[in-house]
Amino acid sequence: MQHSVIRAACALIALGALGAEAQASHVLSLHYGPYVHHWKPDPLHNDTPDLFGLEVENPDRWLAGAMWFHNSYHQPSQYFYVGRRWSFDEQVPGLYAKLTAGPLLGYKGEYEDKIPVNRDGVGVGVIPALGYQYRRVSAQFAILGTAGYMITFGSDLLSW
Structure with missing residues (x-):
């Protein structure tokens, strides 16, 4: 399992490195979440959610997305969301904050x-x-929230 996580992360990085750096009007990106850390670990928890998702961001940094994963209890789950991304390029180029909200199923x-x-x-x-x-x-x-944190990797697939 760990090898497949590493391979998927490397593939996303390689895919993303192929393109130009310029920000287009709209961006479609693919995301992968290989790991979740639970604040209160339990041997029954699923720490490898195999999260995959797509996200669309507009020129004003508003976004919408859908994620598919296995939750902490190994149940198939989905998160459909809208949100906003804030760039801190003037302070630290590349750094951003994001807030999303929406229905969480599963x-x-x-x-x-x-x-x-x-x-x-x-x-x-x-x-x-x-x-x-x-x-x-x-x-x-x-x-x-009170469950823990997740590390995700993303790659911009398409811009227009």
Whole structure:
């Protein structure tokens, strides 16, 4: 499993390094989350969510996206969101903050109470993150509320 995570991260970095550095009007990006750290570790927790997602960002830095993953309890889950990205290029080129919010699906049964405002497997997610972008690739540190944090990698696929 660890080798597939490393291979996927290397492939995203290689893909992103191929393109130009210029920011286009709109950007479509692919994201991969290989690891989650839980604040309160439990042997039953899933620390490798295999998160994959797509995100679209407009010229004003508003964004929308969808992520597919296995949650901390190994249940197939989805996060559909809107949000905003703030650039700190004047202070530290490439550094950014991001805040997203939207429906979080998949926490069901005995795990329904593990996310806020969840009813029948439909809850609400709010995720703040800090990231760094170099050309077409990015790495991001996202806080997952009281559960823990996630490391993600991204690559800009398309711009128009």
